[in-house]
Amino acid sequence: MKNYSLRRLSDQPILKTTDLKPSMEGFEVLGAFNPAACRMGDQILLLLRVAEAPRPEKGWLHIPVVEHSDGVPRLTVKTFREPREPYDPRVVTIDGNVYLTSLSHLRLARSYDGIHFITDNKPFLFPARVDEAFGVEDARITFLEGKYWITYTAVSEHGPAVGLAQTTNFNDVTRMGIVLPAPNKDACLFPDRINDKYMMLHRPMVHEIGKPSVWLSESPDGVHWGQHRYVFGPSGKDWEYQKIGAGPEPILTDDGWLVCYHGTSRNTEYALALALLDHENPSRLIDRSEVPLLTPELAWEREGFFPNVVFANGWIQWPDNRIWVYYGAADYGVGLAELTNG
Template sequence: MTGFAVDRLIFGPDDIDLSRSPLAGHFDAETYVLGAFNPALTRLPNGNLAIFVRVAEALRKPVVDGHVQAIRWEEGRYCLDAWPLDLCDTADPRKFLVRGGAWKVMALTSLSWILPVELTPDGLEVVTVHYDKAIAPHASFQCYGVEDPRVSKVGERWLMTTCSVSPERHSTTLYTSENGLDFVFEDIVLDHQNKDMLIFEGQIEGKYWAQTRPLGDLYFAYPPGSEWRGGPSINLATSPDALHWKPHREPGIRPHAATVFTARMGGGTPPILTDRGWLTLWHGVEPREIVGIYRTYWSILDRDDPAKVVATSHTPLLEAAPALTQPLEDKMYVRDVVFTTGIADGGDHYIVASGEADLACRITHIPRETFQAA
């Protein structure tokens, strides 16, 4: 779906000063911003918005002397590892596979850190880039980076989930804040590969709720004729304190058999409470080539039982917008990707933040009535 009155890129690779990066000065190799994307979004106490941008910082020359290099944090420093090029599959620009094992082993072409950027209340102008509040690796379980922040305000506290990447584990980690900008590390909260943990912006009967998306290489088939398709889906979990999580027995949102547009799916924005129930924006992926086509969809979940879907739409809410990225054509490395990651109340509309083409941050104003149609 396109044609919203406000739909633009607000922040991208050219807006970042790498001399202020956490990686600056740690090794003798030039880096660049592969992408500044997938921003969390929240409203600050002063009325401004803040996005938390995933900055993927990559080596300008990753292949040196027949080896492909990767950036890694180790004991407070960043260093480079070199892998023989003939052992690596570099077809995907975001990562490379290391051949020779009985299962997939990969390394990344970039290391990600999180950059808070303060915006005007409508989300359309940058106020301050808070390099001093950046979130970067600080432990071995984050040695390949901190990725994909999602921020929820629950009561008077802000909760940020991130993906922490390392050979040890691919875990979900929690940061908290009392003011929406200064976040402190709490702990690992999910000890398995889980790309999209989204904490509901509000409690249900005194419990925290979250959407999760555990991943694996094997999924069981639904019976022939089922309305559902086997594969990655959006699950639910509950917690008494936002640290200790229990999977919910009932399934959440599952890929529908009637469309290949959502053959893979995962969460996007933290669910927010509306008159109809919990509004959640999520992504569906249509398989195509290496990366696939990412689109944004929406559902409304029952306010008392989020396992029940009250309304949903099989028509994409957002699709990739090539016109927006045309000025950044020289930096494009994937296409057909919009990944929605944040939502805030804008009065008669919602302010929606997305990552566009794994490259830049997109802000879209979507009228409230859009979610009354289904």
């Protein structure tokens, strides 16, 4: 992967948290980041992760959760005394229960040049299922067989799982349900069947034994997945020591399937890199980056709701084969970089 480079096209975010309005009265937008990306006709679409929370009140925590009553989802705000001891601003444990302090949904942004975007004010996909009670996050989009397949992380008290939705026009969307149970995330579909099977990369989350790694699974119908097998994990280098996960849908090149992935260092700094998989047997790793292609360097990549992050789960390929990578920065905004080979 030595010939590839990732060059920022702007030293400023092309979208930032302050560009978005909250979708609900009494809430504020904490972050707009980690977009999926695709082309639809002459438009570039981003599917942003938008994190919202009730406006803060000194001494109190107001935690948004989607609960069900008689099968109907309703947004509930739970109120607790703020812990006296220091706590993670994103995740908090109260009375033995773990909560996210914000609720994420997916929201559309549209552009004709891939740089200047107009963002919808309302969610495209809002948490509506029991397994989405804590939010829907970090989507990937794959155009496959006339439909846009959207994989996303569905979060609940049972952990993060992989959800699947489909649309043909980004006006109507159909949930297909949870396709990989918790704990799992970072799932992306291949844009073609391989050996007549749908293929998906994903990241089972491990704790006591092993480290996070990228796996491959296959399906006869896109809903029921099996034949899971390990593809690659952290190399042992510091920049991808703690976490690793696939990003956008793989792109087929003359050399194989090109995969963008993120790695996380011992100090929880996120970086972007590439891997190359065999085009007929994508469980076979051909090559991978020895050093990261993009690391947090600019102030808005290093300072934000969660600092020191560049995270890509969306890219597009132009007709002239240029590849633009849309990346989330510090859980605050969206950056744009171009991937070149040679």
